[in-house]
Amino acid sequence: MTLGVGKPYPEGVVLSFGEGRRNRWIGRTNMQTRLDLYTSEYKHQEVPMLHPIILAGSVHQSSERASGVCPMPLEAAPGAPSRFERLLSALSGDVFSAPVVVTTQDCAPLVDRQSAHREARLIVEPDTHKPAAALLSAVLSLRHMPGAIVVVAPASADLEDARKLDLALCNAIPAAQRGEIVMLGQRTTRAYAGYGIMEVVSQPHENVPVAVSRVLASGRQTTLSHLLQGNHQLWGMGIYVARVDVLLAAFKSHASRLFLPVKNALQRAEAVDGTKMLDAATYRRVKAITFEKAVAEKIDNVCAIQLDPAWSEVQQWEQDAAADRAISAWDQDLAEDLSGAARAASSDLHPHAADMMAVYASLAQATEDDALTARSTDHKWGRHETLAMGPGFTLQRMAIAPGAALEISAGAGGAEHWVVAQGSVLVTLGDHVRLVWEGQSARIPCGRSRRIENPGSGTLVLIQLQVTPLTGTKDHSPLHSLPPAGVA
Secondary structure, three states: OEOOOOOEOOOOOOEEOOOOOOOOOOOOOOOOOHHHHHHHHOOOOEEOOEEEEEEOOOOOOHHHHHOOOOOHHHOOEOOEOOHHHHHHHHOOOOOEOOOEEEEEOOOHHHHHHHOHHHOOEEEEEOOOOOHHHHHHHHHHOOOOOOOOEEEEEEOOOOOOOHHHHHHHHHHHHHHHHOOOEEEEEEEOOOOOOOOOEEEEOOOOOEOOOEEEEEEEOOOOOOOHHHHHOHHHEEEEEEEEEEEHHHHHHHHHHHOHHHHHHHHHHHHOOEEEOOEEEOOHHHHOOOOOOOHHHHOHHHOOOEEEEEOOOOOOOOOOOHHHHHHHHOOOHHHHHHHHHOOHHHHHHHOOOOOOHHHHHHHHHHHHHOOHHHHHOOEEEEOOOEEEEEEEEEOOEEEEEEEEOOOOEEEEOOOOOOOEEEEEEEOOEEEEEOOEEEEEOOOOEEEEOOOOOEEEEOOOOOOEEEEEEEEOOOOOOOOOOOEEEEOOOOOO
């Protein structure tokens, strides 16, 4: 194993750092490595190599997988890596060893192809993904290094800012070395599904470990007391940092019905080209349960770190407004067209407030027939439906078949906001290509032709909001169907 600085790093050796500690981000140049960051952040500490464990299995039933459904984290397009590949990049470098990836049999070829350049070690579940059992199988594969620290993450984790992850890990490592299980979480002011709720003893601060008084598994009803305690709760992200021996002890004590079958399935696993195929007959006895439900709810050596990466849910429209004000390459030419007055308005806190107020006012005046009647048209590429239309706005829904692509020519309307309700879309705007995932959104500058493509294996559903000047003339953008682009 070799560090990014070019020096050999034998297995089990630790990195020793100098004196003092600063709990802040150290700006890095292109020549600096992540090892420089950890060296700067940690003094008087001996930090072992971090061992990533990525859970990349499919939760779809066999019938759904047979129809060609590709898990969202594995969907990729030319020039746009999948979320799984981005996670591999975030968990690689100077301080990370080769990852252990647990996936299901149907996803194994795709996972193997996307992780080939990372020298990942694959463990394959015979059928549907079982989160707690998958994690246990990966930890058992590292049981020869009981003191090793693992970083567990689901393939769906969206970690666009590696700096925040590095800082969170720098603060998580000492707690993990003391024998605690560190869980990373989001603020509860935003909806986040899948990995439970952590009730902490004090108000969390970013990158500072906080003791957890209780872990609630996902699927629980939100009560009034939960809302009143919102400042003292975090939504789990499915990312954990802990020692191997601590995790094994937790599974032995609180999930013994999982421990023995998974251990036997791993011992009887068939090795094929370095990939371990868990024994199907033994693994079938294992219950499909989450780590939070199986273990985290029952232990008391848990702490949490608040990590708020770049948010991209439908409700977070401010993110796009901030991106507009940053004048990225995506809409740089939009700034050139702005007048002095418009440029001054764009620096306001809510630059699109006037447009949105016009939309709300027109919605309030809409009749019952307008609200219930939608106009739809079928095309070769899918279906186009007008949901609502009024002074200053048009709301449309588009369902695009797998592999289909179409061009939308520029009209006289204003800027558009696209929200991906299902699937993923590849948007081409001039020389810029962007992959937008389910639950994410993109703002399209006015007067721009664009090409949209469905690179996935399922139907793509887009919601389009077009805001136009109330004094301007309405010109609906014509849709031009293109030949199929192929299914990823």
